[in-house]
Amino acid sequence: CCCGCFGLCCDTVQWCFLSICTSDIISTVEFNCSGELLATGDKGGRVVIFQREQESKNRLLSRGEYNVYSTFQSHEPEFDYLKSLEIEEKINKIRWLPQQNAAHFLLSANDKTIKLWKISERDKRAEGYNLKDEDGRLRDQFRITTLRVPVLMPMDLMVEASPRRIFANAHTYHINSISVNSDYETYLSADDLRINLWHLEITDRSFNIVDIKPANMEELTEVITAAECHPHQCNVFVYSSSKGTIRLCDTRAAALCDRHSKFFEEPEDPSSRSFFSEIISSISDVKFSHSGRYMMTRDYLSVKVWDLNMENRPVETYQVHEYLRSKLCSLYENDCIFDKFECCWNGSDSAIMTGSYNNFFRMFDRNTRRDITLEASRENSKPRAMLKPRKVCTGGKRKKDEISVDSLDFNKKILHTAWHPKENVIAVAATNNLYIFQDKIN
């Protein structure tokens, strides 16, 4: 972008297709801190990591493509025979740790268990062992007459993933969030009713810092839907609820952070109240801005940006698919109203992105207030093909290239999206296809 900023503020940003990868149903997408690696988790418990090609010095203006770097099975299905309960292996969340040495570390979580994985490269191997042959068989001791020093020989690059820690048995309910703290030593994990704080080195215990389980489960009316650590203040975290509220907590205040420091809730508009008001206000994702000054929440129909210093209402509200408001009954019947969409910021916090139905995803530029709807589809998947903006026709005459609300495919939902931390490269998960788009440089 010619003015050096990201997002949509310039009309020169044109999104075009970069690559696609097909897998099992993708359940989470996450760039690492540098953007060099992109991790996806799927319903089968696998993690696939993509690495960006190094930019060629000859083609300064070209951007690297993402190729598969490592694939491993992170979680396996578990079956509790005593209770006849099955624990899904689906990866709910992946979070990268900041890179501190040559290896990469990430946390992956299914419903019950969090694992710390180390991904390291090996491009050398030792040759010339004294006690064993090249193929590993032990040499006959009587044949060893000389002593030699093994030498390191180059080999084809091998990427190994090994589990370094397994954090288990701390959650009775399904884990919906994990978040690495800015101290790089601790992280939190949240399920429907509790949030635990872990130390990355200690697996046999965790601190419970939030517990909203009522003494009598019949009184349960609200659950935790998402949680995140503040990007800079390691004592601050937020969690969202199914009633559309966000609580900001300070771990210095008390051991159990049941009492919030700040409480964010937008007053309800009484004129639009219906039986579905609470359901559509349920927050499916919460994300701090990179600056740490704002946070963004996603509910069923909108994305809201909150200033952490103002609790009584958001500073910005963006309608994702307002045309669905008149269809809430139908969406309740077929359970789509319970779909949990995620949202993300771009690197400079000037734009936000979230998914919708029909494989549409939406981007909003916070500065210009412009928004765009794009589609992740196979038809647009030619190399460097530019994405055409899409439009949903909400009533009246349908223009050419517009799609009417009733023609939307509600099985094609984009729940997971990720934005490169520094550049205009985005990853969009459309069921079992991962699309990567980047902006075209003019």
Add this chain to the structure above:
Amino acid sequence: MFSKGTKRKFSDGGEAISDESLLGARVASSYSLQRQSLLDMSLIKLQLCHMLVEPNLCRSVLIANTVRQIQEEMTHDGSWHMVTEAFCSAGQSPSERLVATEVLCRSREQDAEPKLFSVISYEGCREEEVVADETLCSVSVSNTVSNVCLAGRMGQCWEKSELSGVERDEEVLEDSRLGSGEDEEIATEDGASTESPKTIGQVFGTFEIKNGSPGPDSALEELFSDVDTSYYDLDTMLTGMQSAPKMGPYDLLDSLAPSHSSPSIVSTPNCRSDLNELDHIMEIIVGS
């Protein structure tokens, strides 16, 4: 004498008032029917929440809250009392309702013509433990349930393929159920008034809109023309629940999250029905 659209004079006041009150009554009764439909749908969802591929406590809590909201409003209206009376007295007759739910999306102040599109009918269903003071009523399906159908139609243009994955599985079961010709479903998508007379007749019997406040013909046609019977097939599922113990909705939440440290995930349908059968067999053997 007066051209169309001219305001009526006072001499026509009597008619005008009764027309307005009729309109008001029609809207009110359709709203309450739609609200009832939403309540039924929500209760069914709660009952079947363990059948989901992915158990979801958040979803169950939201549905339970919706049920509570409806119940509170109905208690406020005084209509909850009538509902519970009707259920408690009618032990054998099927409680069927033909309702629309779309208007529930809008606030009560709006009096736009409600779109009728959802059909829920229970046959042989018996509601038990319905207490006006409780926050929720529990629906327990009796052994006499042979053919419970929940035919939902979600609007003119929604295709079958857009139904959720859960319903798709149930389409397979529907074929076996439709094979028994005794209780025919509202199976066709054309021909509004020529569907299986038994089901439609039963439905008409309690269809207040038809009797009390005549809705436009187009609404009725719309109601029956595109009913999609594949939406929910509860037959096989609910017969599988025959031996399930009576429990209120919050018992379902309890089963999702027992107080001890065991996981809150629910079993696959196969395991649950096997266990129920095992329980049943044990009961017979033990002779309890």
